[in-house]
Amino acid sequence: MPTLLELQNALQRSLLHRENDAVSAMLAAHVNQDRLDIYRNTFLHGLTKVLRLCFPVVQRLVGEEFFEGTAQVFIAEHPPRAAWLDQYGGEFPEFLRTFPPATSIAYLGDIAELEWAVNGALHAPDTESLDIGRLATIEADDQGRICFVANPSLRLLRLGQPVDDIWHAILESDDEALRRINLDSGPIHLLIERRTTGVEVVRLDETAWQFLSELCSGATIEIAVERAVDFDCANALAEHLAHGRFSSFGMPDASLTTTAA
Amino acid sequence: MRPAIISQASAIPARAGIGLRFQHHQIVLETRPDVAWMEVHTENYMGGGTQLRYLDVIRRDIPISLHGVGLSLGSAEGIDPAHLERIRKVAERVEPGLMSEHIAWNVVGGTYLADLLPLPMTEEALDVVCRHVDQTQSYLRRRILVENPSTYVAFGNSIIPEWEFMVAVAKRTGCGILCDVNNICVSAHNHGWDASAYIAALPPDAVGEIHLAGHSIRTFADGSTLRIDDHGSRVSDEVWALYETALARFGAVPTLIEWDNEVPPLAALLQEASHAGRFIGNAVKETSHADAA
Numbered sequence: 001m002p003t004l005l006e007l008q009n010a011l012q013r014s015l016l017h018r019e020n021d022a023v024s025a026m027l028a029a030h031v032n033q034d035r036l037d038i039y040r041n042t043f044l045h046g047l048t049k050v051l052r053l054c055f056p057v058v059q060r061l062v063g064e065e066f067f068e069g070t071a072q073v074f075i076a077e078h079p080p081r082a083a084w085l086d087q088y089g090g091e092f093p094e095f096l097r098t099f100p101p102a103t104s105i106a107y108l109g110d111i112a113e114l115e116w117a118v119n120g121a122l123h124a125p126d127t128e129s130l131d132i133g134r135l136a137t138i139e140a141d142d143q144g145r146i147c148f149v150a151n152p153s154l155r156l157l158r159l160g161q162p163v164d165d166i167w168h169a170i171l172e173s174d175d176e177a178l179r180r181i182n183l184d185s186g187p188i189h190l191l192i193e194r195r196t197t198g199v200e201v202v203r204l205d206e207t208a209w210q211f212l213s214e215l216c217s218g219a220t221i222e223i224a225v226e227r228a229v230d231f232d233c234a235n236a237l238a239e240h241l242a243h244g245r246f247s248s249f250g251m252p253d254a255s256l257t258t259t260a261a
Numbered sequence: 262m263r264p265a266i267i268s269q270a271s272a273i274p275a276r277a278g279i280g281l282r283f284q285h286h287q288i289v290l291e292t293r294p295d296v297a298w299m300e301v302h303t304e305n306y307m308g309g310g311t312q313l314r315y316l317d318v319i320r321r322d323i324p325i326s327l328h329g330v331g332l333s334l335g336s337a338e339g340i341d342p343a344h345l346e347r348i349r350k351v352a353e354r355v356e357p358g359l360m361s362e363h364i365a366w367n368v369v370g371g372t373y374l375a376d377l378l379p380l381p382m383t384e385e386a387l388d389v390v391c392r393h394v395d396q397t398q399s400y401l402r403r404r405i406l407v408e409n410p411s412t413y414v415a416f417g418n419s420i421i422p423e424w425e426f427m428v429a430v431a432k433r434t435g436c437g438i439l440c441d442v443n444n445i446c447v448s449a450h451n452h453g454w455d456a457s458a459y460i461a462a463l464p465p466d467a468v469g470e471i472h473l474a475g476h477s478i479r480t481f482a483d484g485s486t487l488r489i490d491d492h493g494s495r496v497s498d499e500v501w502a503l504y505e506t507a508l509a510r511f512g513a514v515p516t517l518i519e520w521d522n523e524v525p526p527l528a529a530l531l532q533e534a535s536h537a538g539r540f541i542g543n544a545v546k547e548t549s550h551a552d553a554a
Contacts, residue, residue, distance in 0.1 A: 123310055
């Protein structure tokens with residue numbers, strides 16, 4: 001008699017890889033192994049639907065049938081790791097970049113990466129924005145040592161082609177805009193965030209993007225400003241704070257300072 | 262310290278409710294339909310953003326039940342503590358009147374198989390499920406209900422009838438039973454059981470909720486048929502009849518109309534719920550009649 005774990009491993013192999021022999025031998029006499037297809041179909045269709053909702057523009061670009069076939073290969077190779085499907089699909093952009101049948105659309109992986117970032121922003125946990133009043137309590141001399149924690153909905157992407165324009169044009173079915181896109185116009189720098197009105201995708205210039213990236217990855221204001229050459233950091237920082245792009249702040253050396261005092 | 266607040270308004274009444282899906286958030290807020298309670302899938306509210314905010318508003322007026330699909334009470338390798346914590350967080354925010362899960366599994370080797378998969382009805386599986394129900398109830402500090410599954414396959418090593426398995430889980434852990442009447446109808450057909458005998462075996466005081474849904478019928482090449490629990494249509498006459506049997510045994514129980522695929526307009530769901538409500542009304546009348554006699 002199989003143990004529970006042996007049975008669960010056998011059914012997993014059947015669902016993911018269509019290896020039915022082991023689990024078929026465990027079925028009761030009245031059960032035809034065709035019935036396993038019901039579970040496999042529910043599993044595959046359910047996850048394909050999750051991917052379709054997360055990557056609608058990828059689907060529009062490749063067509064429904066191709067998307068479904070691609071999703072099935074992806075699901076078998078990268079099944080979900082947790083019962084939290086809002087988080088499922090993170091490997092899909094990289095998968096598309098290397099899945100031979102999909103490589104004919106060179107920017108497909110970049111589109112998927114953008115859609116994954118939008119999905120992440122959409123489902124990110126709710127959080128209070130940083131209380132600007134609390135920043136004012138820090139002595140002016142110490143303010144350079146402040147570092148921020150980014151709002152969990154915020155995503156920063158640097159992509160090789162103008163896929164934000166493609167993404168917008170396809171979502172709005174704007175063929176004219178799609179025709180005008182120059183794929184060789186160079187890399188783009190995007191800020192993706194959830195606002196009260198929905199998820200916004202904003203293009204930043206490279207220096208502005210770099211400055212915000214530094215701040216979001218935990219650099220102190222001092223260091224971020226030092227690295228941003230010819231850039232109005234004060235203005236940019238004020239705008240980020242006004243938009244609630246940080247959820248909290250800290251002073252990396254605060255404990256040292258306190259001890260020294 | 263912030264006191265734990267469990268709102269009285271969140272208790273689920275012994276009346277008919279409906280499953281709340283994203284498609285209906287807006288219209289529920291706009292029209293404030295007259296429905297006794299609603300149930301949502303816990304896993305759909307684990308992040309932040311708009312959907313959770315809708316639920317925050319809806320639950321001010323309508324008691325909510327949280328129904329989980331991903332805890333995998335039957336996993337041989339244990340339940341995912343991170344998932345249990347996510348469920349606890351949703352419960353903390355939503356303050357549900359009831360919380361439920363399934364007698365099923367869907368996680369093995371760290372992979373989530375995104376369906377409610379069947380368990381062999383063995384002593385080992387019973388021990389595993391009971392251990393995980395205990396773990397869940399002590400972590401959440403509340404009683405949960407466990408739902409009987411619809412199944413398409415059964416295993417050769419099964420030795421416990423499913424209804425006895427359900428009763429044993431409730432008895433050993435103190436959890437309640439979510440009696441899915443449609444699932445009983447589906448599984449009874451698929452395995453040749455007597456659906457009424459299944460219901461007759463369940464202890465009335467353990468049954469805390471009933472689910473009703475539609476199912477479809479698939480015919481195989483050899484002419485045999487299989488019933489599939491797809492939640493994509495109206496409740497069938499056969500299930501309504503079985504529901505009447507269930508109410509006669511259990512008394513008035515909170516009853517949910519589930520319809521997750523090909524989701525119909527809200528009005529159709531409400532219509533199904535009022536139909537269920539009439540059955541509950543009759544059951545109440547008969548009970549008080551019996552009490553008086």
